[in-house]
Amino acid sequence: xxxxxxxxxxxxxxxxxxxxACDSSGSGGSSAGGLNPPDLKAPTKLGRTEGQVNLxxxxxxxxxxxxxxxxxxxxDFEKQTGCQVHSKxxxxxxxxxxxxxxxxxxxxxxxxxASLRLIASGDAAPVNTALVxxxxxxxxxxxxxxxxxxxxxxxxxxxxxGANLLMYNTQKVRPAxxxxxxxxxxxxxxxxxxxxxxxxIYIADAALYLRAxxxxxxxxxxxxxxxxxxxxxxxxxxxxxxNVGEYWSDYLKEVSxxxxxxxxxxxxxxxxxGLAASEGAKVKTLVPKEGxxxxxxxxxxxxKAKHPNCAYKWLDWIxxxxxxxxVAEYFGEAPANSKACAETSDKNFCTVxxxxxxxxxxxxxxxxxxxxxxxxxxxxxxxxxxxxxVQAWTEIKG
Amino acid sequence: xxxxVTTAAGRGTVRRLAGSLHRRPRLRLAxxxxxxxxxxxxxxxxxxxxxxVSAFWTTDSFTSQVVKVWxxxxxxxxxxxxxxxxxxxRSVGVALAVTVLCALIAFxxxxxxxxxxxxxxxxxxxxxxxxxxxxxxxxxxxxxxxILSEGGLxxxxxxxxxxxxxxxxxxxxxxxxxxxxxxxxxxxxxTALEQLPDNLLDASADLGARAGRTFRxxxxxxxxxxxxxxxxxxxxxxxxxxxxxxxxxxKTQLVGNLVYxxxxxxxxxAAALGLVPVLVIVLYLLxxxxxxxxxxx
Numbered sequence: 001x002x003x004x005x006x007x008x009x010x011x012x013x014x015x016x017x018x019x020x021a022c023d024s025s026g027s028g029g030s031s032a033g034g035l036n037p038p039d040l041k042a043p044t045k046l047g048r049t050e051g052q053v054n055l056x057x058x059x060x061x062x063x064x065x066x067x068x069x070x071x072x073x074x075x076d077f078e079k080q081t082g083c084q085v086h087s088k089x090x091x092x093x094x095x096x097x098x099x100x101x102x103x104x105x106x107x108x109x110x111x112x113x114a115s116l117r118l119i120a121s122g123d124a125a126p127v128n129t130a131l132v133x134x135x136x137x138x139x140x141x142x143x144x145x146x147x148x149x150x151x152x153x154x155x156x157x158x159x160x161x162g163a164n165l166l167m168y169n170t171q172k173v174r175p176a177x178x179x180x181x182x183x184x185x186x187x188x189x190x191x192x193x194x195x196x197x198x199x200x201i202y203i204a205d206a207a208l209y210l211r212a213x214x215x216x217x218x219x220x221x222x223x224x225x226x227x228x229x230x231x232x233x234x235x236x237x238x239x240x241x242x243n244v245g246e247y248w249s250d251y252l253k254e255v256s257x258x259x260x261x262x263x264x265x266x267x268x269x270x271x272x273x274g275l276a277a278s279e280g281a282k283v284k285t286l287v288p289k290e291g292x293x294x295x296x297x298x299x300x301x302x303x304k305a306k307h308p309n310c311a312y313k314w315l316d317w318i319x320x321x322x323x324x325x326x327v328a329e330y331f332g333e334a335p336a337n338s339k340a341c342a343e344t345s346d347k348n349f350c351t352v353x354x355x356x357x358x359x360x361x362x363x364x365x366x367x368x369x370x371x372x373x374x375x376x377x378x379x380x381x382x383x384x385x386x387x388x389x390v391q392a393w394t395e396i397k398g
Numbered sequence: 399x400x401x402x403v404t405t406a407a408g409r410g411t412v413r414r415l416a417g418s419l420h421r422r423p424r425l426r427l428a429x430x431x432x433x434x435x436x437x438x439x440x441x442x443x444x445x446x447x448x449x450x451v452s453a454f455w456t457t458d459s460f461t462s463q464v465v466k467v468w469x470x471x472x473x474x475x476x477x478x479x480x481x482x483x484x485x486x487x488r489s490v491g492v493a494l495a496v497t498v499l500c501a502l503i504a505f506x507x508x509x510x511x512x513x514x515x516x517x518x519x520x521x522x523x524x525x526x527x528x529x530x531x532x533x534x535x536x537x538x539x540x541x542x543x544x545i546l547s548e549g550g551l552x553x554x555x556x557x558x559x560x561x562x563x564x565x566x567x568x569x570x571x572x573x574x575x576x577x578x579x580x581x582x583x584x585x586x587x588x589t590a591l592e593q594l595p596d597n598l599l600d601a602s603a604d605l606g607a608r609a610g611r612t613f614r615x616x617x618x619x620x621x622x623x624x625x626x627x628x629x630x631x632x633x634x635x636x637x638x639x640x641x642x643x644x645x646x647x648x649k650t651q652l653v654g655n656l657v658y659x660x661x662x663x664x665x666x667x668a669a670a671l672g673l674v675p676v677l678v679i680v681l682y683l684l685x686x687x688x689x690x691x692x693x694x695x
Contacts, residue, residue: 094662101463121463192565246566246648253645260547262566387457390663395481397651 038122046309052084053310056099056108060331062087073323083310103304106311109297112147112367119155125303126153132316137337141361147368148298156298157315160333163294163364165285167268180209180288187243195266198247200393204293206233212290221376223368230384237396271332294364453669472670489653493636499576500632504583512591539645542574566648574646575636583628590624626689637675
């Protein structure tokens with residue numbers, strides 16, 4: 001196992017130094033190495049609430065009881081703050097980015113593959129964490145991550161996190177896998193029954209595996225791949241494709257595939273594993289020895305927010321222990337607030353989701369947006385930007 | 399009193415308006431056609447034109463913002479990238495396979511409902527054929543997912559013969575699409591067969607033709623335009639579908655999936671890809687027109 005977190009921290013520090021150097025030389029653009037977002041100001045104090053707030057969120061993050069009368073953390077917020085909540089559910093990170101550009105929304109629950117884009121384009125403003133009282137209780141592992149902060153400035157409030165786990169059918173896959181090789185080099189053993197997450201970001205999973213198995217490629221960060229490293233990851237995924245039964249993006253589809261045995265090994269989320277097991281599928285999950293990729297969502301405030309005070313109230317509300325516990329349990333992720341674990345209805349919840357287990361999260365490389373300026377701090381090469389990842393993903397699927 | 403006056407005045411205006419309309423047939427025609435023509439040109443053709451134009455734009459690689467700079471890069475990429483060619487060919491292949499299968503299955507069914515079944519049963523049979531169209535598309539496709547999954551109905555039914563179901567993939571996609579669009583093929587054939595005059599069949603028999611010959615020389619030529627008409631539905635609906643293939647297609651990609659995966663990040667590329675089925679269908683319609691089927695639609 002590699003000291004991922006340390007490496008990433010070092011990489012970040014390098015990027016920050018570089019960005020600082022760019023600053024002092026007075027160049028304002030984002031073209032020269034490192035991310036150099038537009039200089040936006042965070043508010044220093046809050047004013048009166050505006051009476052409403054417009055949110056973009058993942059399904060299950062802003063529940064007002066209309067889907068399930070028992071699942072409701074919006075009504076109390078509205079009562080306490082007088083901010084009427086209007087929420088729009090987005091189906092993908094790309095849609096979130098697009099909606100934020102309209103300037104009609106005040107805040108968004110962005111994943112790492114969207115947040116950096118929002119920061120760079122100036123659509124998301126830095127957040128003054130002092131105005132969010134519950135921020136102090138957030139797990140330190142989620143603060144100042146490379147996906148939610150630039151130059152030590154937070155651009156949002158962490159909401160929760162989850163790992164992309166390896167799930168396998170305990171009856172069909174023997175012996176129990178310990179490595180991602182079960183879906184890569186060892187995949188032919190389960191030809192036609194391997195599954196993978198259907199998104200370009202899955203290329204990072206292959207890069208993560210190569211980081212451990214092909215040291216000569218010198219991959220440091222699975223989201224910062226130069227052309228050679230990228231090609232190697234794509235070649236690995238093309239090999240894998242021959243053994244894949246289906247890719248999943250809809251999680252109910254994966255649950256049904258593992259239940260019926262159409263899929264026996266592949267990536268998953270904890271919530272899917274729990275659901276499949278509760279419906280009778282014989283499955284187990286693990287973080288393989290190479291570590292794994294994962295996601296961490298951040299509530300960000302729009303730089304064009306018309307209701308910033310209500311937006312800040314929402315940021316604080318959604319990470320308050322009780323609400324954060326509710327969201328985490330409903331959605332199936334590890335809560336961001338350290339005090340949320342005391343509030344969950346299932347007392348075992350935080351253990352299952354490793355909420356407080358920082359050594360567990362050290363093994364996770366959280367989703368980030370691949371950009372041309374290598375995120376690992378290298379300046380002698382150009383990295384492959386996300387748009388190219390999208391094209392490659394189409395080619396991998398053939 | 400006042401209301402009487404106003405209604406009388408109102409009636410007067412209506413009458414004068416009616417009179418002037420009566421005297422100007424061109425105005426009448428213009429008023430009648432403006433709304434549908436606007437719909438057709440502005441909304442329908444207009445959106446197609448926007449689609450076409452945006453296919454020539456590009457995007458900023460980092461922010462995915464559309465950059466309105468004229469270039470033919472997307473079309474160049476479309477024609478030179480092997481994966482695009484492969485997917486387009488696969489999509490056309492699927493659409494053709496679905497159409498052929500639908501025609502093969504629909505013909506005997508329509509023959510039974512239109513000519514063999516007792517007349518009083520016929521309307522009921524037509525209703526029975528139409529009922530699946532009332533059920534939700536997604537429910538039907540997920541039902542097929544269950545049928546085709548490992549150990550599902552297909553595996554169970556084929557097990558006694560030592561076979562197993564096709565599993566998820568291209569075959570499953572063709573099968574499910576065939577099921578979905580079959581009614582659109584049966585109905586036009588049913589109508590054509592129903593309208594086939596009995597005396598033509600009698601005449602054929604009188605002239606000594608056996609059933610096979612009558613079918614080839616009399617029935618088929620008269621029904622073929624309807625088959626072609628039905629095929630317009632099955633072909634175009636299959637070519638545009640991207641949901642069925644996501645649910646039962648395993649890892650298969652069709653043109654619709656490529657459009658869908660590009661729409662957020664690279665709208666111009668999605669537009670260029672979206673023009674492919676439009677072009678294919680236009681070509682298909684031109685080919686069908688030669689059979690005269692469009693006249694009987």
